[in-house]
Amino acid sequence: xxxxxxxxxxxxxxxxxxxxxxxxxxxxxxxxxxxxxxxxxxxxxxxxxxxxxxxxxxxxxxxxxxxxxxxxxxxxxxxxxxxxxxxxxxxxxxxxxxxxxxxxxxxxxxxxxxxxxxxxxxxxxxxxxxxxxxxxxxxxxxxxxxxxxxxxxxxxxxxxxxxxxxxxxxxxxxxxxxxxxxxxxxxxxxxxxxxxxxxxxxxxxxxxxxxxxxxxxxxxxxxxxxxxxxxxxxxxxxxxxxxxxxxxxxxxxxxxxxxxxxxxxxxxxxxxxxxxxxxxxxxxxxxxxxxx
Numbered sequence: 001x002x003x004x005x006x007x008x009x010x011x012x013x014x015x016x017x018x019x020x021x022x023x024x025x026x027x028x029x030x031x032x033x034x035x036x037x038x039x040x041x042x043x044x045x046x047x048x049x050x051x052x053x054x055x056x057x058x059x060x061x062x063x064x065x066x067x068x069x070x071x072x073x074x075x076x077x078x079x080x081x082x083x084x085x086x087x088x089x090x091x092x093x094x095x096x097x098x099x100x101x102x103x104x105x106x107x108x109x110x111x112x113x114x115x116x117x118x119x120x121x122x123x124x125x126x127x128x129x130x131x132x133x134x135x136x137x138x139x140x141x142x143x144x145x146x147x148x149x150x151x152x153x154x155x156x157x158x159x160x161x162x163x164x165x166x167x168x169x170x171x172x173x174x175x176x177x178x179x180x181x182x183x184x185x186x187x188x189x190x191x192x193x194x195x196x197x198x199x200x201x202x203x204x205x206x207x208x209x210x211x212x213x214x215x216x217x218x219x220x221x222x223x224x225x226x227x228x229x230x231x232x233x234x235x236x237x238x239x240x241x242x243x244x245x246x247x248x249x250x251x252x253x254x255x256x257x258x259x260x261x262x263x264x265x266x267x268x269x270x271x272x273x274x275x276x277x278x279x280x281x282x283x284x285x286x287x288x289x290x291x292x
Contacts, residue, residue: 036073039063039065039069039073040073040077042062042063042064042065043059043063043065043070043073043074043077043083044077044082044093044097045063046058046059046062046063047092047093053086053088053090053091053092054090054091054092055089055090055091056070056071056074056091059074059091074091077094078091078094080096081094081095081097082094082096082097083097095158095159095160096158098140098158099157099158109277109278109279110131110133110142110241110242110273110277110279111131111142111143113269113272113273113276113277114131114143114233114242114244114269117244117265117266117268117269117272118131118143118145118244118265119145121244121246121261121262121265122145122147124261125246125248125258125261126147126150127150127151127246127247127248127258128144128145128146128150128151128153128155128246128247128248129144129145129146129244129246129247130143130144130145130155130167130168130228130244130245130246130247131143131144131168131233131242131243131244132161132166132168132169132172132242132243132245133172133241133242134163134172134176134180135160137163137180137183137184137187138160138161138162138163138169139160139161139162139163139166139168139169139172139243140158140159140160141155141156141157141158141159141160141161141168142157142158142242143157144156144157150247151225151226151247151248151249153223153226153247154223155247162190162192162222163176163184164184164189164196164197164203165192165193165196165197165218165221165222166221166222166228166230166245167216167217167218167228167229167230167243167245167246167247168216168228168230168243168245169230169243170206170210170216170218170230171210171215171230171231171232171243171245172232172240172242172243173207173210174207174208174210174211174216175232175240181207184203185200185203185204186200189203192221192222192223193220193221193222193223193224194220194224195218195219195220195221196221196222197221214231214232215229215230215231215259215262215263216228216229216230216231216243216245217229217255219250219255224250225249225250225251226247226248226249226250227247227248227249227250227253227255228245228246228247228248228255229245229246229255229256229258229259229262230243230244230245230246231243231244231245231259231262231263231266232266233269233270234270234273234274235270235274235277235279236273236274236275241273241277241279241280242273244262244265244266244269245262246258246261246262
């Protein structure tokens with residue numbers, strides 16, 4: 001039985017940065033947008049100017065909108081999943097907007113390269129297969145395969161998960177830029193299951209072990225009853241651009257038995273990435289310079 005891809009598409013998107021400004025979606029230095037569509041584009045384009053998180057005043061200043069108008073439209077975008085409101089009161093791009101934007105060639109290219117290897121890996125193991133990339137201080141799931149015999153998991157494509165509790169996350173954290181690693185180690189290491197690592201010194205030792213061994217193991221750290229093994233996907237320069245993992249039920253799981261097929265898959269995908277993909281380690285970061 002073939003695996004089922006969990007990819008979902010919520011709409012059709014495209015690069016409209018240049019058109020936004022021509023249609024009145026510029027920032028504070030340009031004409032104030034008049035139409036509702038222009039105002040919404042101006043709010044979204046505010047994030048393209050840099051800054052992973054913006055407060056309402058910053059959004060309105062960049063978009064050239066009155067505070068009351070910005071407050072109303074931002075609230076509607078949050079309700080629709082296009083923006084997310086974080087606990088400190090700031091806003092960031094939401095996963096639904098990412099799903100639309102993920103149809104861009106760079107994202108589609110990575111998924112298209114990965115899917116054959118993920119399908120082969122599923123056929124060899126019948127376990128859940130996940131592909132994740134680093135998005136600031138979390139792991140963004142860009143593809144997932146599952147089958148009727150796979151252990152039940154809650155992961156969804158487009159979802160962001162903690163780096164410190166997942167197999168793909170630990171791999172990405174181990175090879176992340178030093179400033180990202182330190183930010184995570186200094187931050188709140190929330191407990192998601194009984195074996196979640198919440199001590200920064202223990203987590204540091206764990207990711208150092210990942211760098212030495214080349215793979216990450218988790219048991220009951222994100223979800224009770226689920227264990228995973230993850231490994232890095234590299235580009236032609238040897239940089240880690242993604243991580244792939246197998247997620248299995250904890251009961252009776254021999255994660256090291258899953259290492260050979262996983263290692264074979266990530267090596268094959270790494271060769272394809274080196275030959276055909278034109279992205280980079282920061283391709284999916286909200287802090288990436290968009291040139292806006």
